[in-house]
Amino acid sequence: MTRSFMRRDRIIAFLMLLPSMILIAIFVYGFIGRTAYSSLTNWKGVMVDPVMDFIGLENYRQLFTGLINIRFRQSLVNTFFFTILFVVLCLVTGLTLAMLLDRNIRAKGIFRNIFLYPMSLSFIVTGTVWRWLLNPVGGINRLPELIGLEPLTIKWVTDRAQILKFNWQFFPRTVGILLLVLMLFLVYRSLRKNKKIGAFISGIVGLLAALWLVTGGDQALTLAYPEPHGFNLALIGVILAASWQMSGYTMAMYLAGMTGIAEELREAAYIDGATEFQMYRYIIFPMLAPITLSAMIVLGHISLKIFDLIWVMAGQDNATTDVPGTLMFTTAFRGNQFALGAAIAMVMLILVALVIVPYLVNTLGSEQEL
């Protein structure tokens, strides 16, 4: 066993990983770079041998302030409400199911499988089925009839009503301030846990946000006129379908966490005279907090990317239920506005990165300390 032999194998090992590294470098980072560049041009019309003149951030300015791009702004608002409701519904349902199952239930496996099977389906199947269930004159609306009540008249995905309206002019400044506050909090948290990289990254982002606000950068994105946006009720049906599919995932995460809480710890709590409520409040819930955070991040980033479900349930080109994912597709591949589509895609990427990058840094960072 000579050292040179090992060295040769180390080189082989590196060479075996190299193709994957190159593929990821090209297909992920190279392509993102190309999309980023395209988003700074006026490319539209043809896909092959296109004319691409550099126009700077004009597409982004158009998206946030252009009169005709109101759909993009509503798509962001839709994603916002969708994300909050979807994540909360999944967490609450998942935690409830896990708590119910975590009590020496007979046939626990069967119940768990029933709650998890939707995870094995595609959003396309789920969407097809739920579109039928949410038919305005059939499906769920007819359920009350089975016990002798009047049928419901909810319009579900075709509803045009909008609630919680607000003026979009407030948006840029509010986002800037929220980002700043969030980053300050993250810096504080990372410093307390002595995670210098995390603190550094959050600090940079926070500094950029502050700079943007101070220099009046938010004014450039502020509309000259009031523009109302709000929560489109048509999304509720889609949120229900998405939560039906994904709640089992949160349940599985919580169950895995609860099983990890040692039986002795619970017994000790019982012996100390803790009630069941106290045991959950002081022992189990605190231990589940990291799982809740992971679940929020995974569900949140799924929700920011949601595409298939909207497509089947509400149509690919339905202004009321637009999300950036569907809007990017129709803008680029139906409207041939490739530069504008690329800009929407970059906004999506930035939103997802804001959620995922700190998470990756955090989990992998703490792993390396071990």
Next chain:
Amino acid sequence: MSTKKRINRFLVYLLLILMAAIFLVPIYMVIITSLKSPDQIKMDTVWALPTNWYFYSFVEAWEAFAPSLFNSLKLVIPATVLSALLGSLNGYVLSKWKFRGANVVFPLMLFGMFIPYQSILIPLFQFLNSVGLYGNIPGLVLVHVVYGIPITTLIFRNYYTEVPTEIVEAGAMDGAGFFGIYRHLMFPISLPGFVVVIIWQFTQIWNEFLFAVTLTSGTGNEPITVALSNLAGGRAVQWNLPMAGAVLAALPTLIVYIVLGRYFIRGLLAGSVKG
């Protein structure tokens, strides 16, 4: 006290059965609708069982969807096998042959599984078009293998990290090199890892829609998700047909889940990075 506990227990089961019913209602609806003839599908009897069972929906659905189901199969099998092998090799390198910089390479790879694929879709379309892989199954296989690298590498890396490094060292002592250790020591104990990855990739690729609709629409090579969405999204559909189609589209992944659910859950939890 005992009666109170019993009532408690009863309530827990009641709630569980209620929740289970909610989760199963869509299946009930799919099955009864798919077994009704078009003229039996009336809004005031949507929840009622069919008056006479109409199995012809499935014949029709099979005729409509057989080509796309076959396309999906031609896509899923090679893509799953290739990405599992690649993931296994990558995981082996990243757990047992760490090189300087591996701690940077790995997170950069992982980021690839979280990106919204819209952000690479336009260049991907152009690239596949320029190399003659647009609109065909091999192109889609390539796409799924490449974008499957992060998750398959992650699952195998976590799996191999559990394997004691002494085994590798012992292998090296016996004169086995990189491939020798992989073939004789790691690969034979990799079965559970492969099961998790294969199930995961099979389900993901079978269910995938964005790449499929962008890269195969109107080419005759559409996988089942695209075909089903085309039918269900159309106007004036007879709902028995999309419902029967949904059953056909769901069955492969559902069967895998029912038979190998334990491993499915493992893949699911691995997706949240910690593994």
